Amino acid sequence: MTQAATLPPRPEGRLARRKARTRAAIIAAAGDLFSVAGFEGTSMQQIADLADTGVGTLYGYFHSKEDVLREVLREHSAISVERYRAAVDDATPPLDRLCMAIETFAEYLRDHRTLLRAAINSPAGAESGDQPGDWVVHAFAQMITGGVQSGELRPVPAETAARALVSVSVDAMLGMGVWRGHEDDPGTIPALVAMARAWLPD
Numbered sequence: 001m002t003q004a005a006t007l008p009p010r011p012e013g014r015l016a017r018r019k020a021r022t023r024a025a026i027i028a029a030a031g032d033l034f035s036v037a038g039f040e041g042t043s044m045q046q047i048a049d050l051a052d053t054g055v056g057t058l059y060g061y062f063h064s065k066e067d068v069l070r071e072v073l074r075e076h077s078a079i080s081v082e083r084y085r086a087a088v089d090d091a092t093p094p095l096d097r098l099c100m101a102i103e104t105f106a107e108y109l110r111d112h113r114t115l116l117r118a119a120i121n122s123p124a125g126a127e128s129g130d131q132p133g134d135w136v137v138h139a140f141a142q143m144i145t146g147g148v149q150s151g152e153l154r155p156v157p158a159e160t161a162a163r164a165l166v167s168v169s170v171d172a173m174l175g176m177g178v179w180r181g182h183e184d185d186p187g188t189i190p191a192l193v194a195m196a197r198a199w200l201p202d
Contacts, residue, residue: 023061025051031072039069039118069119073112077135080108094147095201099193101143102165105136106189109173113183117174137162147200154202165196 029050033042044065048058062068084104088097109116140162147153169192170176175183182188 022051022053022057026053026058026061026068027071027075030068031075034069034072034115034118038114039065044068066119069115073115073119076112076115077108080104094143094150094152095197098140098143098147098200099196101136101140102169102196103189103193105166106169106173106192109170110183110189113174137166140165144200151202153200156200161200165192168192168195 026047030042030047033046033050037046042065044058045055047065047068048055051058062071081104084101087100087104092100137159141158144153144156144158144161148155148158172179172188172192173183175181179188
């Protein structure tokens with residue numbers, strides 16, 4: 001047996017750790033700047049400066065400001081998902097699980113409204129078809145399907161019901177369409193949850 005074969009696995013290299021720290025610093029800096037100055041009011045140079053790195057390095061991680069924005073939103077989304085998972089378990093009834101998901105999703109939309117609007121209106125977002133909530137539809141539909149199968153929810157078309165819930169949440173919290181001017185109403189999120197509770201039980 002050679003000496004190399006007896007060595008323990010090598011820990012993650014310093015270069016990989018440094019890259020991870022740089023990437024995290026870029027995302028944190030971009031999130032702070034986007035929140036204060038807005039997407040359009042923030043430059044890649046400003047992000048690089050706040051992250052204490054060079055613009056060239058920044059472009060080595062992200063091809064465009066839109067890419068940075070998407071990653072910032074992905075990080076925020078992951079935090080919201082973890083908050084939801086901590087609030088439910090296998091014993092949580094399907095309707096309670098769905099209502100918690102609606103509340104968590106609506107709070108995410110409200111808290112990151114400016115960035116989500118920028119993502120929707122950016123050229124990259126328009127070309128890719130990215131919309132806040134697309135990834136949630138499948139999860140909502142699964143919850144509704146499970147509730148229908150257990151007899152706790154009425155037999156509604158799960159995919160259509162999920163799209164309706166996601167759509168009204170996005171419109172309400174981003175102040176789109178008939179919701180314009182009402183997006184900061186403190187009663188909106190409780191009303192969205194109450195709507196689901198009134199509509200879905202069998």
